[in-house]
Amino acid sequence: GDSVTQMEGPVTLSEEAFLTINCTYTATGYPSLFWYVQYPGEGLQLLLKATKADDKGSNKGFEATYRKETTSFHLEKGSVQVSDSAVYFCALSERSSNYKLTFGKGTLLTVNP
Amino acid sequence: DGGITQSPKYLFRKEGQNVTLSCEQNLNHDAMYWYRQDPGQGLRLIYYSQIVNDFQKGDIAEGYSVSREKKESFPLTVTSAQKNPTAFYLCASTGSNYGYTFGSGTRLTVV
Numbered sequence: 001g002d003s004v005t006q007m008e009g010p011v012t013l014s015e016e017a018f019l020t021i022n023c024t025y026t027a028t029g030y031p032s033l034f035w036y037v038q039y040p041g042e043g044l045q046l047l048l049k050a051t052k053a054d055d056k057g058s059n060k061g062f063e064a065t066y067r068k069e070t071t072s073f074h075l076e077k078g079s080v081q082v083s084d085s086a087v088y089f090c091a092l093s094e095r096s097s098n099y100k101l102t103f104g105k106g107t108l109l110t111v112n113p
Numbered sequence: 114d115g116g117i118t119q120s121p122k123y124l125f126r127k128e129g130q131n132v133t134l135s136c137e138q139n140l141n142h143d144a145m146y147w148y149r150q151d152p153g154q155g156l157r158l159i160y161y162s163q164i165v166n167d168f169q170k171g172d173i174a175e176g177y178s179v180s181r182e183k184k185e186s187f188p189l190t191v192t193s194a195q196k197n198p199t200a201f202y203l204c205a206s207t208g209s210n211y212g213y214t215f216g217s218g219t220r221l222t223v224v
């Protein structure tokens with residue numbers, strides 16, 4: 001079945017540091033890939049997505065590239081801010097699973113001033 | 114504005130009691146989902162419904178029940194058979210482009 005593995009946290013960075021959160025996946029077909037962000041006490045918000053190989057999703061300075069050869073979708077940001085402190089989830093969906101979202105376990109990011 | 118409304122935001126349940134969590138959407142989405150979130154375990158799918166009057170079990174359906182009598186509504190009942198119900202519950206919906214919208218969640222605590 002489908003699965004998503006993302007790096008375990010917590011991750012603690014200083015403001016303006018470079019961020020990478022690794023995500024790899026296992027899927028039976030050609031999934032769409034997502035990064036969601038969850039701020040404390042809130043639901044999930046879509047951060048970015050990619051629907052086919054070599055697509056790059058980007059939003060708010062975050063980027064991730066769909067790498068089919070390495071089954072990866074790593075999240076990066078060149079300069080993090082305190083306001084980026086949140087939990088980040090990598091996820092996938094595909095037609096063979098009726099487009100249900102399968103999530104990684106989440107990575108807590110804390111950015112210190 | 115279109116979105117998903119979950120209520121209540123906080124809910125307390127006594128041992129042996131059934132409780133119902135509300136989820137309403139005005140996005141005209143066909144599919145709706147319930148996820149459970151526990152610390153360090155990500156989100157796990159409880160139930161989902163792709164059309165009115167039909168729903169399927171997810172990965173952890175035991176101790177839960179749902180109904181889908183209206184397109185806009187997908188309530189989740191946590192029954193007394195659910196032995197460890199304390200968690201954060203998230204409802205989501207998706208339309209034809211399969212983009213998910215999430216509610217703001219209900220935090221359930223057993224007292």
